[in-house]
Amino acid sequence: MDLPVMPPVKPMLAKAVHEVPRLPGLVYEPKWDGFRCIVFRDGDEVELGSRNDRPLTRYFPELVELLIEKLPRRCVVDGEIVVVTGAGLDFATLQNRLHPAASRVRKLAAETPAGFVAFDLLALDDRDLTAEPFSERRRLLASVLGDTGGSAARQLHLTPLTDNPDVAQDWFTRFEGAGFDGVMAKPADLPYLQDKRVMWKVKHERTADCVVAGFRWHKDGVGVGSLLLGLFDGDGVLHHVGVASSFTVARRAELVAELAPLRENALDGHPWRAWAQAWADAGGRMTGGQSRWNSTKDLSWEPLRPETVAEVRYEHVLGGRFRHGGRLVRFRPDRTPESCTYAQLDAVAPAELAALFGERTNP
Known part of the structure; x- marks a missing residue:
């Protein structure tokens, strides 16, 4: 070439x-x-x-x-x-x-x-x-x-x-x-x-209240790298919808302490405990699989008792998940996890691609 x-x-x-x-x-x-x-x-x-x-x-x-x-x-x-x-x-x-x-x-x-x-x-x-x-x-x-x-x-x-x-x-x-x-x-x-x-x-950009059901360690090994987020569907099933990340060094350390109580006995009755098979059969989405972009990337996660709600900023939803990583706005102690459902997300009617191509103009 x-x-x-x-x-x-x-x-x-x-x-x-x-x-x-x-x-x-x-x-x-x-x-x-x-x-x-x-x-x-x-x-x-x-x-x-x-x-x-x-x-x-x-x-x-x-x-x-x-x-x-x-x-x-x-x-x-x-x-x-x-x-x-x-x-x-x-x-x-x-x-x-x-x-x-x-x-x-x-x-x-x-x-x-x-x-x-x-x-x-x-x-x-x-x-x-x-x-x-x-x-x-x-x-x-x-x-x-x-x-x-x-x-x-x-x-x-x-x-x-x-x-x-x-x-x-x-x-x-x-x-x-x-x-x-x-x-x-x-x-x-x-x-x-x-x-x-x-x-x-x-x-x-929009916000949604999500259940915090787990986290991943930051690559430094000492702080929280991302929060694993979930939303309930109409049948009461908690689906993994994405993550919230991009924390400062100080915030990563603070989150370790804030989330520590939720790590105790977290797997007892956790809805994602048997995700590898049960969630696949249920048609849900769960984290932990090998990264398509980087086969060496560690996608292991730490479960948390799903008792905490976080308000998260996101861009848009594709296939039931946040298309890009979200950002934590604040924790919501005034919200119950059960109230965090897909119904709160904006529904945008599909548009025809052909309509956009028909409007092509050149300055």
């Missing part, structure tokens, strides 16, 4: 904000919920690079075929790998695509094919575009993709773009039900700056 921009490339990053910024010269895109991926194509060679330099090529053979068919012969494209279903973007199914067995990879490629959403062009032919303003990179990207065609599940998409903050705000509220992660904003004259947080991401 011989390209003007060679792997590995560290993707350009974004800073989190709580409102759609309204500054002169900004353009806006939907924030896709998938795997960030930079595609390197040189003739029949295609390499799919992840945000963390983990090669993704072997997991998505159907994408390699699609990109060879649709992309220019020599280019570097920044975008997102997604799985699209009738209900929207399906991140859980996308995660399942990372399987070590080649036979399983081929099977999943046929059953749950991935698509690729392109939103930036870093190189074309012999030209390094990273120093060019985004407006020029976007213009070239739109011109080379043209009519991508293909089935809805495997289509190579050009992400929608607008310079109207009111349209961006509409995307932010209206398309969440389709699995979108929020909205991105960037200056139209921005060069491509690797590994720099020079864009903005606007993400949904």
